Amino acid sequence: xxxxxxxxxxxxxxxxxxxxxxxxxxxxxxxxxxxxxxxxxxxxxxxxxxxxxxxxxxxxxxxxxxxxxxxxxxxxxxxxxxxxxxxxxxxxxxxxxxxxxxxxxxxxxxxxxxxxxxxxxxxxxxxxxxxxxxxxxxxxxxxxxxxxxxxxxxxxxxxxxxxxxxxxxxxxxxxxxxxxxxxxxxxxxxxxxxxxxxxxxxxxxxxxxxxxxxxxxxxxxxxxxxxxxxxxxxxxxxxxxxxxxxxxxxxxxxxxxxxxxxxxxxxxxxxxxxxxxxxxxxxxxxxxxxxxxxxxxxxxxxxxxxxxxxxxxxxxxxxxxxxxxxxxxxxxxxxxxxxxxxxxxxxxxxxxxxxxxxxxxxxxxxxxxxxxxxxxxxxxxxxxxxxxxxxxxxxxxxxxxxxxxxxxxxxxxxxxxxxxxxxxxxxxxxxxxxxxxxxxxxxxxxxxxxxxxxxxxxxxxxxxxxxxxxxxxxxxxxxxxxxxxxxxxxxxxxxxxxxxxxxxxxxxxxxxxxxxxxxxxxxxxxxxxxxxxxxxxxxxxxxxxxxxxxxxxxxxxxxxxxxxxxxxxxxxxxxxxxxxxxxxxxxxxxxxxxxxxxxxxxxxxxxxxxxxxxxxxxxxxxxxxxxxxxxxxxxxxxxxxxxxxxxxxxxxxxxx
Amino acid sequence: xxxxxxxxxxxxxxxxxxxxxxxxxxxxxxxxxxxxxxxxxxxxxxxxxxxxxxxxxxxxxxxxxxxxxxxxxxxxxxxxxxxxxxxxxxxxxxxxxxxxxxxxxxxxxxxxxxxxxxxxxxxxxxxxxxxxxxxxxxxxxxxxxxxxxxxxxxxxxxxxxxxxxxxxxxxxxxxxxxxxxxxxxxxxxxxxxxxxxxxxxxxxxxxxxxxxxxxxxxxxxxxxxxxxxxxxxxxxxxxxxxxxxxxxxxxxxxxxxxxxxxxxxxxxxxxxxxxxxxxxxxxxxxxxxxxxxxxxxxxxxxx
Numbered sequence: 001x002x003x004x005x006x007x008x009x010x011x012x013x014x015x016x017x018x019x020x021x022x023x024x025x026x027x028x029x030x031x032x033x034x035x036x037x038x039x040x041x042x043x044x045x046x047x048x049x050x051x052x053x054x055x056x057x058x059x060x061x062x063x064x065x066x067x068x069x070x071x072x073x074x075x076x077x078x079x080x081x082x083x084x085x086x087x088x089x090x091x092x093x094x095x096x097x098x099x100x101x102x103x104x105x106x107x108x109x110x111x112x113x114x115x116x117x118x119x120x121x122x123x124x125x126x127x128x129x130x131x132x133x134x135x136x137x138x139x140x141x142x143x144x145x146x147x148x149x150x151x152x153x154x155x156x157x158x159x160x161x162x163x164x165x166x167x168x169x170x171x172x173x174x175x176x177x178x179x180x181x182x183x184x185x186x187x188x189x190x191x192x193x194x195x196x197x198x199x200x201x202x203x204x205x206x207x208x209x210x211x212x213x214x215x216x217x218x219x220x221x222x223x224x225x226x227x228x229x230x231x232x233x234x235x236x237x238x239x240x241x242x243x244x245x246x247x248x249x250x251x252x253x254x255x256x257x258x259x260x261x262x263x264x265x266x267x268x269x270x271x272x273x274x275x276x277x278x279x280x281x282x283x284x285x286x287x288x289x290x291x292x293x294x295x296x297x298x299x300x301x302x303x304x305x306x307x308x309x310x311x312x313x314x315x316x317x318x319x320x321x322x323x324x325x326x327x328x329x330x331x332x333x334x335x336x337x338x339x340x341x342x343x344x345x346x347x348x349x350x351x352x353x354x355x356x357x358x359x360x361x362x363x364x365x366x367x368x369x370x371x372x373x374x375x376x377x378x379x380x381x382x383x384x385x386x387x388x389x390x391x392x393x394x395x396x397x398x399x400x401x402x403x404x405x406x407x408x409x410x411x412x413x414x415x416x417x418x419x420x421x422x423x424x425x426x427x428x429x430x431x432x433x434x435x436x437x438x439x440x441x442x443x444x445x446x447x448x449x450x451x452x453x454x455x456x457x458x459x460x461x462x463x464x465x466x467x468x469x470x471x472x473x474x475x476x477x478x479x480x481x482x483x484x485x486x487x488x489x490x491x492x493x494x495x496x497x498x499x500x501x502x503x504x505x506x507x508x509x510x511x512x513x514x515x516x517x518x519x520x521x522x523x524x525x526x527x528x529x530x531x532x533x534x535x536x537x538x539x540x541x542x543x544x545x546x547x548x549x550x551x552x553x554x555x556x557x558x559x560x561x562x563x564x565x566x567x568x569x570x571x572x573x574x575x576x577x578x579x580x581x582x583x584x585x586x587x588x589x590x591x592x593x594x595x596x597x598x599x600x601x602x603x604x605x606x607x608x609x610x611x612x613x614x615x616x617x618x619x620x621x622x623x624x625x626x627x628x629x630x631x632x633x634x635x636x637x638x639x640x641x642x643x644x645x646x647x648x649x650x651x652x653x654x655x656x
Numbered sequence: 657x658x659x660x661x662x663x664x665x666x667x668x669x670x671x672x673x674x675x676x677x678x679x680x681x682x683x684x685x686x687x688x689x690x691x692x693x694x695x696x697x698x699x700x701x702x703x704x705x706x707x708x709x710x711x712x713x714x715x716x717x718x719x720x721x722x723x724x725x726x727x728x729x730x731x732x733x734x735x736x737x738x739x740x741x742x743x744x745x746x747x748x749x750x751x752x753x754x755x756x757x758x759x760x761x762x763x764x765x766x767x768x769x770x771x772x773x774x775x776x777x778x779x780x781x782x783x784x785x786x787x788x789x790x791x792x793x794x795x796x797x798x799x800x801x802x803x804x805x806x807x808x809x810x811x812x813x814x815x816x817x818x819x820x821x822x823x824x825x826x827x828x829x830x831x832x833x834x835x836x837x838x839x840x841x842x843x844x845x846x847x848x849x850x851x852x853x854x855x856x857x858x859x860x861x862x863x864x865x866x867x868x869x870x871x872x873x874x875x876x877x878x879x880x881x882x883x884x885x886x887x888x889x890x891x892x893x894x895x896x897x898x899x900x901x902x903x904x905x906x907x908x909x910x911x912x913x914x915x916x917x918x919x920x921x922x923x924x925x926x927x928x929x930x931x932x933x934x935x936x937x938x939x940x941x942x943x944x945x946x947x948x949x950x951x952x953x954x955x956x957x958x959x
Binding site: 361362364365371375379382383384385390393394397398400401404410411413414416417418419420421423424425427428430431432434435436438439440441504505506509510513514517520521522524525527528529531532534535536537538539540541542548550552553554558559560561562563566 | 707708709710711712713714715716717719720722723724726727728731745747748749752753755756757759760762763766767769770771772773774775776778779781782783785786788789790791792793795796797799800803804809868869871872873874877939950953957958
């Protein structure tokens, strides 16, 4: 029954003529699908459907277990909200040339992601993966008139196909070894450690590219910056999580992981986490900055999975529950607050017409709703109480401290200081964004902010914001889904011998405590505001200087400068210092630009060298169709010879 | 229950006294009589009664700064054990809530500073969040080491008198943790050698410069909050250095409060004997504190 709900959700998302119909159908599909996912959590036995099809390989095999269900929640929720937001943000009137395209591919993308999560057959999985990649490509290149958008689209397409080919290799190898395309757990003892490790590494690279794990993240920042904001929200919130789902699924299939896999994941996660937030601080483009924060949060999630793998390898169930529980809960939380941040940033971009933080300022006055909602999202993404980001980080910290008891990975506890660095850097970064976009005075008089936009844009943000609060105060409502995911990851659906998350900490009491903190703070704020009502209104006091102008404010660049200087071995900033010389110095300015080090220093030179090598093949290009036909015939004959058993033919000839 | 009430009472009333003790110590070192010990209380009472002056560039964030910071600091301090008592609120993993509540306060203080659009306050906010990035890992390295030493995930267990045994088992680690934490306490509470709490108009200020525009009751909330923060972070050090439980409630409180006064005198002595560091060297100091605590943790994990 769960599955029929899912499939109904899937195929009803066909694009319609009008914005509203499309958004309504997306929402309806999401509601049906969410009902199905909840049913799957409630009754833990796997529900499945299998249909044969006419293709030579694979079959239509779908099923929902705990892992699928846990990932389905954000994957169904965010596209529906993004669709509603799109009615106001990318309407038919404002964008007659591309509105239909965005609607069509938004629906396709949502359907493809849902199929991917329930597919239990490798061929179906790969088809959904490719459908997802292509529809996301057409969404990223919505504004294909701009050269930087086209470039971002190509980088994304190339990276996704590199990921697809690796995945194809992994599943082919798996098929060769097990003789089946089913995505089910491999019997323990049927494969050597070396074979399993090769499969794991292939999967890690393929899904790492999709998830944006550093150093495979190069496609992510430009693609997120170029897409329309609700598409960025969808990509950052759920599309990259399909990579995480892939890693979790493959780890579920491969039996008896060694501790080394967990340590590798911990290292990759730490690199992604610190690297992502470090690059984020140096950005000027608000959407690029948010994209780098996605890399950071993926790092946090991967560290959680790493702890879970360590726990599974050393038979420490508590570590598995804490690590995987934190990872899956952070998948939800990140989907919620990152979608909120991208949607409210979308309002800002819509209202000002620029993405440059250093040209904004004081927008809180023109956009009171979006500024409050963005601030809430910023507090959540920094992992601060009383919002949802804190809960998943708390569980992850507990996992890190729990690993002190595992003698094989004594340094696993270092996850805690790493998380602390990430948290502090994220705080610095979001103080910078909130401060320079919404607070203070306007920096650029040419930027005249428009209004908030329609209610169809505000309502999805309000829903996401209230989810941030609800999951922060009563996280217990998410725990059945997390426990189900952990149970099916450990291959024991419904088994009672794993510890339950709700029994580890007194979460309801903690929730009440942080809610009281929030309420007291709000009360104190109200008291102070009342006290201020009778006070004087004056200009900002700038140490006696009477003519304060907006240009004297700290800009986002100057705010981040000390940190960028401290981090320069990682960031390699291109810096332009002001030159002040002579009695009458000329106009000069300070500029700080940080490119993507991995892309500029490693990927680009490598690709260029490869392209250079390939250009030698151009000598074979004669621009005559006859020659090309010869190539085609030769290739076909070659393939046939490869497939046909030659001895068979010789024997047949001998018979004659 | 009586313990909890006493805990809250001490927490709410004693902190400004520490500021008085520090000022008195510094005055004595300079050969002056100094302001009365209770001066901080008089200052707070005066500020609460005063009128506020608000900048016209500010929004709701400006007053949310002091409100959130004060609340978060008080709640964080409720998680700490004082003397031989357990804290009023305690659960496994409360050390993380403690650190994150302080971070919540920092987020809103810095945002409120940026809300004024002033160059000075932007500078202070940028420095505050930058140095926090260096201080947080040091704090967590110390906390992880304490978890390992005490075998408890609660602050009330980690800082219980039982931690005294650790001085016998792992004295080098304890020395390193205490040294690192002392540097952190000075840095986080805007004391010399990182920051100078006496001046307002210096370009090298960090914490004080962020609250230049706050006045009246809002400034009172800021000052009260920072005295509670100093008290709370000092209490962590005292619990580690003077892990005494005499069995009698009154005696325990007496020892604890006497130790806190001694801590304030030490801070005063440090401020009298040292100059403020050049701002460029502050990161070195904080990273140094992190390295020292990290080395202490490594000794535990590898040894």
